Amino acid sequence: MIKVTVIILVISGSLFAQTDWNKWSGQQVSYEITIHQIHDYSIDNSNIGMTLLSITRNLYYFFISDLDGDNCAFNPSCSSFFIQAVKETSIFKGTLIFADRFTRDINFFKGMNNYPLLPSNKYFDPAYNYTLNSQKIKF
């Protein structure tokens, strides 16, 4: 009886013992930068212009932005900002607002501005501040 118990003990010890091999075995390492920003691919069907614009934005997301990574210094990013600006105003005014944002984005002297810094290290710069309506400006 004692022998059987000892055998079972030894066998179960080797069968169910924890192994450290998983911890020390080779791992697949990924050097890809995680994109925290999840793009909204929804299509705005409020009017034909917005539908075309959101399709163009989705193409940009798919072919450029998703591959290039989250590089825009601002939040919302320039593409989202353009859509917001057009929604807030019109296609003409929205394009002008976007042209200004684009120039600010390529600013050689980053850090010399007064934007609020978000925890994600991005400058908060919403489109509603640029509609030339002082009532809409928020800090």
Add this chain to the structure above:
Amino acid sequence: MVFLFTFFSAQISFAQQDSDSTNYFSPNNRLKFGSYLYKDKDYLRAAEEFKEYLKFSYDDTVQFKLANSFLKIGRYTEASDNFKTLFLGSSLSEESRLMFFESNFFLNDYNFFRTLTEKEIYLTEKYSREVDRLNSITYLFDNAKLPDENLLLKPFSDSAKSQISAFFLEKKFPKYRSVTTAVLLSTVIPGAGKIYTGEIGDGITAFVATALSVYLSYNNFKNDHQFRGWLFAGLTAFFYGGNIYGSAASAQIYSARIRFNFESEVKLYFEQRNYFLPRIDY
């Protein structure tokens, strides 16, 4: 045996009874509970208790506490209405009048507040200076035409006058940036409007981007590259137009920031001093 008998009989004699005949909802108990809650700064529940008490008997101190509870929890219209009932025939008449003005001040309708101060029936003799001070403060909080500086500073003590005078001057001569000037500057020299609004980096970038696209457009047209010429001409229009628009927006944002900072500073200053209002004991 005697000991056991005494023990059991004592238990029966002194046991707590559950058949308590106390009416916790009697007016006096409601008042006691309300006063306890009021002391504990639980003004919302205190107001409910005071309201119930006042249904049975009238007491001006309780009425005052009820109104003050509304004031503390930000229900200014109810506070104002309740203070108004104490204007006549109450020992707290003067205090109620002051608190009435205080309630109306916090409604943020400063124009209405100034109209109220003009109505002499509401004014208080004892606290006229306090009401005058609130009246002066309203001019710093809204966009009404500012009165004469001496008139605005008159109700304040000498120690407060210098700071309030600085606020007055900042309000009268705000360091805003003109949208028209920013647009004109950017029209003549791309980026100049941005520099005018303090965005120097953006201004230089806009100038370089516009100048570069102008040069590339000119150079391509010169070398008979029509498509590239028009492409860069379009890009020039994009940067140039965007910069003019952006300068206008930047001037507006600059002014809004000045206004926002000023309002925050003024509000903080008066909040820290409780709007120069006295502590009322009742």
